[in-house]
Amino acid sequence: MRVEEGIAVLKENGHKYTDKRADILSYFIHAKGYRSAKALLAFMETSYKGISLDTIYRNLRLFEQLELLESREKNGEKLFKIACKSGSHHHHFICESCGLTKPLQKCPLPVYTDELTDYHINTHAFELYGLCPTCHNR
Amino acid sequence: MRVEEGIAVLKENGHKYTDKRADILSYFIHAKGYRSAKALLAFMETSYKGISLDTIYRNLRLFEQLELLESREKNGEKLFKIACKSGSHHHHFICESCGLTKPLQKCPLPVYTDELTDYHINTHAFELYGLCPTCHNR
DNA sequence: CTATTCTATCGTAATCATTTCGATTTGTAA
DNA sequence: TTACAAATCGAAATGATTACGATAGAATAG
Numbered sequence: 587m588r589v590e591e592g593i594a595v596l597k598e599n600g601h602k603y604t605d606k607r608a609d610i611l612s613y614f615i616h617a618k619g620y621r622s623a624k625a626l627l628a629f630m631e632t633s634y635k636g637i638s639l640d641t642i643y644r645n646l647r648l649f650e651q652l653e654l655l656e657s658r659e660k661n662g663e664k665l666f667k668i669a670c671k672s673g674s675h676h677h678h679f680i681c682e683s684c685g686l687t688k689p690l691q692k693c694p695l696p697v698y699t700d701e702l703t704d705y706h707i708n709t710h711a712f713e714l715y716g717l718c719p720t721c722h723n724r
Numbered sequence: 725m726r727v728e729e730g731i732a733v734l735k736e737n738g739h740k741y742t743d744k745r746a747d748i749l750s751y752f753i754h755a756k757g758y759r760s761a762k763a764l765l766a767f768m769e770t771s772y773k774g775i776s777l778d779t780i781y782r783n784l785r786l787f788e789q790l791e792l793l794e795s796r797e798k799n800g801e802k803l804f805k806i807a808c809k810s811g812s813h814h815h816h817f818i819c820e821s822c823g824l825t826k827p828l829q830k831c832p833l834p835v836y837t838d839e840l841t842d843y844h845i846n847t848h849a850f851e852l853y854g855l856c857p858t859c860h861n862r
Numbered sequence: 863c864t865a866t867t868c869t870a871t872c873g874t875a876a877t878c879a880t881t882t883c884g885a886t887t888t889g890t891a892a
Numbered sequence: 893t894t895a896c897a898a899a900t901c902g903a904a905a906t907g908a909t910t911a912c913g914a915t916a917g918a919a920t921a922g
Contacts, residue, residue, distance in 0.1 A: 602889050602898060623879075638901045643880060645899095659797040662909075663879060679836075679843055691839055694832030694850065698817075701829055704857040705817055711853070714836060716846040740869055740918050761908075776872045781909060783870095800880075801908060 587615055587671055592654050599652060609633060610645055611668075614655060619685025620665035658713075679714040683721035690714070725753055725809055730792050737790060747771060748783055749806075752793060757823025758803035796851075817852040821859035828852070 592611040593603055613629050614621065623642055630637050646666055649655040655666045667687060670676065679688040694712055716722075730749040731741055751767050752759065761780055768775050784804055787793040793804045805825060808814065817826040832850055854860075 600898090604889075604899065606900085636901080638903090639880080640882080640902085641900055647881090659800070662797070662800070662802070664800075679840060679845075682846060688840075688843070690836060692835055694835055695852075697830055697832055697835070698828060698852060702817060702826075702852070704860075705826070705852075706855040706860045707817075707852055708820060708854040710851065712832065712848070712850045714833075714840070714843075714845055714848045717844040719842040722842075722844045738869090742870065742918075744871080774872080776874090777909080778873085778911080779871055785910090 587611075587654075587668055589615065592649075595652050595654060601648065606630065606634060606637070606641060607645060610649070611654065614649075614666065614668040617667065617685070619681065619687050620658065620667045621685065622663055622665055624663075626666075677712045677714075679716065679718075681718040681721055682715050683717055686718045686720075688718070725749075725792075725806055727753065730787075733790050733792060739786065744768065744772060744775070744779060745783060748787070749792065752787075752804065752806040755805065755823070757819065757825050758796065758805045759823065760801055760803055762801075764804075815850045815852075817854065817856075819856040819859055820853050821855055824856045824858075826856070 589608050589611045592615075593608060596603065596607065609630065610626065613626060623646060626646070627637070627639070627642050630642065646655065646657075646664075650657055650666065653669050656669045657664050657666045659665070667685075670689060675693060677690045677693060679690060680686070681688075695707075695710055698707075727746050727749045730753075731746060734741065734745065747768065748764065751764060761784060764784070765775070765777070765780050768780065784793065784795075784802075788795055788804065791807050794807045795802050795804045797803070805823075808827060813831060815828045815831060817828060818824075819826075833845070833848055836845075
């Protein structure tokens, strides 16, 4: 995704352009993995000293709502990454060292349909954790 | 699991018996699903008015550490359930209405070993969410 | 049974992530 | 350029969880 695409989505939904928002998008686009609100704050403070927590959290919530960001929870904090624009449903391998995420081709759901005939499946969560080739060879 | 088994584990690890601990174990043994610290507190207050938050959280942490309880995170809070003593690795279907958990027979991991030959898989998370037969028919 | 010694609990304060709020600033459409 | 809604600031509030000094209680040896 490019920053301009994200800004376009903002405008389509009646939100305004700000440099801060562009920089937040840019941060996650280049991160290619999950990042915490705290990490984003640290990054933003280098360009905008005194930036408010309100701005950080409000925009993270907004971007997630607009499906520009995706989140997961770990150790009591929310982690965010740029959303996968690939319309199709998929899961990820997540590198525990650098945070890189690799989309997986298959979904494990079909394996369980026959095992749960009386159950009504709404959603599912599946993620693999480990080391990417780069981090593993270091 | 029976309460006495949990108490035995406590003692083996140098911890003491208390009625509160027995009741906490009993609560989770009969719950058969995930429960929040707040729900446990509400339950415990019926028997012990003025019980301290310290007691609730300290014991939840202790029980998880001793692998008597397992936890997952949702909406910024930790949820606990009694640990599955079945030594073998497995996943769960979780009822979003009553919290019931049903162990699944298969693990989806084998599906991905060929897709990630250069990656080093450490752990994985897989859970199905929906409605159990009882809640679905209501 | 009693003394001793840790551990557990209480009551409360502190911490951490996140959310909220009134006042002020800023983007943007007319 | 003006007007107005939206965005940001600075700071306080919230909610879950953790920590702490003082007291109570469980377990063990004598």
